[in-house]
Amino acid sequence: MTKGGNTSLTALSEDSGSVVVSLGWTSASGAGDADVSVLLLDEGGKVRSDGDFYFYNNPAAADGSVQLLGKTPTDSGDEDRISLDLTAVPQEVVRIVVAASQYGDARFGDLDDLRMTVSDRSGEPLAGFSIDDAGAETAFIFGELYRRGPEWKFRAVGQGYETGLAGLATDFGITVDEGEDTPAPPALPVPAPAEAAVGAAVAAAPAPAAVRAAPPAADAPAAPAVPALPVQRTARSPRTTKKKTTLPKAAGKSLAENDTWRQACLFPAPTLKSDREREVRATSILLSVMAQVPELGRRLTAGFGAPAGRMQTFTEVSLPHGDAPRRPDGVIRVERAGRIWTALLETKTNGNPLKPEQVQEYMDIAARRGYEAVITLSNDVALDGVPIVDVKIDGRRKHKVGLWHLSWAEVAHQAQMLLLHEGVGNPAHAWLLQELLTYLRHEQSGCHGFHNMGPAWVPVRKGVEDETISAGDERAVGVVESWERLIRQVCLRLGGELGQKALPVQRARRGSDPHARRGAAAERLCREGRLFAELRIDGTNSVVAVTADLRTGRIRTSAEVAAPEGAYPLPTVKRLVRMLADAPADLHVESIVEGDNGPRGTLERLRPEPGGLLPANGAPITGFRLSLIKGMGSGRGSAETGFIRSVDAAVSRFHSGVLAHLAGFEGRSGRRG
Incomplete structure (x- = not known):
């Protein structure tokens, strides 16, 4: 238009x-x-x-x-x-x-x-x-x-x-x-x-x-004329309504006699043994909480086209299909203004893959019965909004069924946002959300989100280490896709902790082919042995860069901060070092000088002598590059020695230990008077 x-x-x-x-x-x-x-x-x-x-x-x-x-x-x-x-x-x-x-x-x-x-x-x-x-x-x-x-x-x-x-x-x-x-x-x-x-x-x-006012439509209601407004030098103070319940910052003192005592949980997880048992229990727990906590139910289904209304959820529903009925793991129904929106749910836990043929059957059932959506839920993370499984859509059918994917990490993120930051209207709902998060985080629940880099990880990593991998190796593309899913999950976790949106930075132009982008990243992986990503957090000016070097087995997290305009160099570097008083001593700090490499050093060396960041030739400092380097896990999973956990820990350490201390650094000048 x-x-x-x-x-x-x-x-x-x-x-x-x-x-x-x-x-x-x-x-x-x-x-x-x-x-x-x-x-x-x-x-x-x-x-x-x-x-x-x-x-x-x-x-x-x-x-x-x-x-x-x-x-x-x-x-x-x-x-x-x-x-x-x-x-x-x-x-x-x-x-x-x-x-x-x-x-x-x-x-x-x-x-x-x-x-x-x-x-x-x-x-x-x-x-x-x-x-x-x-x-x-x-x-x-x-x-x-x-x-x-x-x-x-x-x-x-x-x-x-x-x-x-x-x-x-x-x-x-x-x-x-x-x-x-x-x-x-x-x-x-x-x-x-x-x-x-x-x-x-x-x-x-x-x-x-x-x-740039657009001309009004011929049949559109008359819009008010745009007056010449005075200069705005004000900001609106937030208004509040009925108090909402969030999780207290400090937990109450435990009445347990010793650390071996464990509080009773509404949703116990230690007895779970089989994958089927995990799937059944996880599905039932999530759907029941969605129905009882409207804020969570609405948050998880709104993006799939569900209206706001009365929600009911069901498990083990039998639906006719050919010679034998099919039983999706769950059904979600929302009533609004006399109309009912319905979605079928297929759940997987513990990293088990979704079965395309099973999802295809549910799509056919939904189309035949006039349902609106099929939702897949697993530990995997979707990329670019594309479903995890491929299904065939019969274009002759008038009724369209949407296929959507939800990750357990996204479920935990939305529950965490409500519980810690946005609040819910009922204290009992807040307690239910806390119990849900406790269950999802238990090692036996199988709902930990993306936790396997896939079968290509080990051969690609060894090929990079031995310099035997060649350009065009299809296994490298699989590793790049897993890397993108991992970064997306890191953003979900970080955003849930901070109450801010954290998103991967996409620098590709509009219309670019994501497959071509991943192919180019795979070529760089084969050539340089590195995986690279950037993420941005709302409310900060810095972009966090994450580099996993498979040849050296190290992960580098870094960010650049601009020097305050008009500030004297020495007070600026002293203030920077002072704000980083609680940062890790092994933090690398480098001055950014136009057209040249600036002085650098670890925070341990710079604390007694901040002047070590000043260029010898007196060149102006435009900013600083901050970096942390840590060892990289080699396993494909999320165990203590796994690659996934090491990347998550590296980003968490860099944000909490470095960026969180620099709020306001770029906005203040070092000049007096």
């Missing part, structure tokens, strides 16, 4: 009552990002109250009409998804505005391939819109959905604001409180909130009024 164009969702799909809106972009540096927001507007073009503004501190509507699903990596960058249940939108709401904003000095002109896609609940794209004229704007209205009689229509807007989220919010009736300038996402580390913020926290931006 082009800017200003509009189309009817009803004309595009017979099932347009629930849609998923995706905003995507790429960044050449890997550091570019934006935060999405949604505004519900009445006939006057204004929000009814500040509660109609949904953003990172107010991610979901109580009635299920709006839910921010968060960012997911794609083969060409990042994609932020929003679930909209149009059947649940209040009648007085006539427009739904979908926007995104940046903070600090970032501008949308720094991002590439800005795009918006509207898909139905099965994931089938209905309409798309690309923005190719972004410049100095710090906020953008990508598009809007609006009522026209009994149907909903979509309009491609592409309207930019140079006044940031503050200007956009004010324009639609959000009250901006007077206060100090505050960047939009809080800097790390982020304490676990005890309350769920539902007010509007908007970033300040000293700039003129909105620009």
Whole structure:
């Protein structure tokens, strides 16, 4: 679609009552990002109250009409998804505005391939819109959905604001409180909130009024004129509603007489012996908690097109299929406005692979019975949103069934986010989530997420060590795919601990073939013996680089931090060393000097003499490169000596021991006065 164009969702799909809106972009540096927001507007073009503004501190509507699903990596960058249940939108709401904003000095002109896609609940794209004229704007209205009689229509807007989220919010009736300038996402580390913020926290931006307004559609409701806004130098203070329950930071004192006493668990795991027993128990536990804790059930199914509504879950259901009935591991049903959404669930634990023929049968059953989805759940992690197993889809069937994959690591991540950071509305629900996490983490549960680098790992590693592996070896591609799954799982774990989104950095251009990208990485692995990845955490400017050198058996984690502008060199390096007082002594610190290699040394050597980081020729320091190096596990699994655990431990040590101490370093100047 082009800017200003509009189309009817009803004309595009017979099932347009629930849609998923995706905003995507790429960044050449890997550091570019934006935060999405949604505004519900009445006939006057204004929000009814500040509660109609949904953003990172107010991610979901109580009635299920709006839910921010968060960012997911794609083969060409990042994609932020929003679930909209149009059947649940209040009648007085006539427009739904979908926007995104940046903070600090970032501008949308720094991002590439800005795009918006509207898909139905099965994931089938209905309409798309690309923005190719972004410049100095710090906020953008990508598009809007609006009522026209009994149907909903979509309009491609592409309207930019140079006044940031503050200007956009004010324009639609959000009250901006007077206060100090505050960047939009809080800097790390982020304490676990005890309350769920539902007010509007908007970033300040000293700039003129909105620009690039798209022409209105002929039948679209009249939009309010964009006034010339004053310079925004304020930030909105978060508002809170009913207190939510999160896990206390400090556990209460145990009443046990000694360490051999173990507290009773709702879901015991030590007696599990067989894989079948693990699958049955894990499925039943998860589905029962999803039904009893609506926040978790909604979080796990919204991305699969499920509406917000009353959920019931079932196990050991018998469904007719040919000569003998089939029994999927579970069934999820959600009722909303008299309609029922149904998904069949196939579960695997302990690293057991999914069986394509079994999933194919469930897809056929779902299509024949009019069900909406089949969900596979295992320790494996999907890449680029592609299902783990390949199935054949009969294009002659009118009813479409979505095939989705969920990892046990993602289940643990979502439970951890609710329990530690976002909270749930009922203390009993918080206790259930804690019991679920306790079960998932038990060594006998078989639900530990991705924990096997695959059969190609050992021969490829030995081939690299012996320098006998040759370019084009297909086994190297399998190792690269396993490496990407491992990095995705590391991001899930780290994000769950911090309460921030952590995502792999994808530097490939839009439209690039992920298979070609992995093939190129496999060639580098055969040639150089290294696996490389980058990950970024919301609220930080640094990109964490992870390099596994199979020839030396070492893992390097590193990041670059910029030197404060206008700061004197010696006070800057002294402040850096002082902020790293609790960092590991073996941390390598290197000054970044334009056009040359700067001085370097370990933190142990630099603590008494920080001046050792100053270039001898007096060249200006632009930043610092921080690196930690540790031994690499050789096994293919996640045991103490395994490669997977060593990578996870390396990233965790680097973040907690180094990056967590540097919050605010880049933003402060070393000058006095």
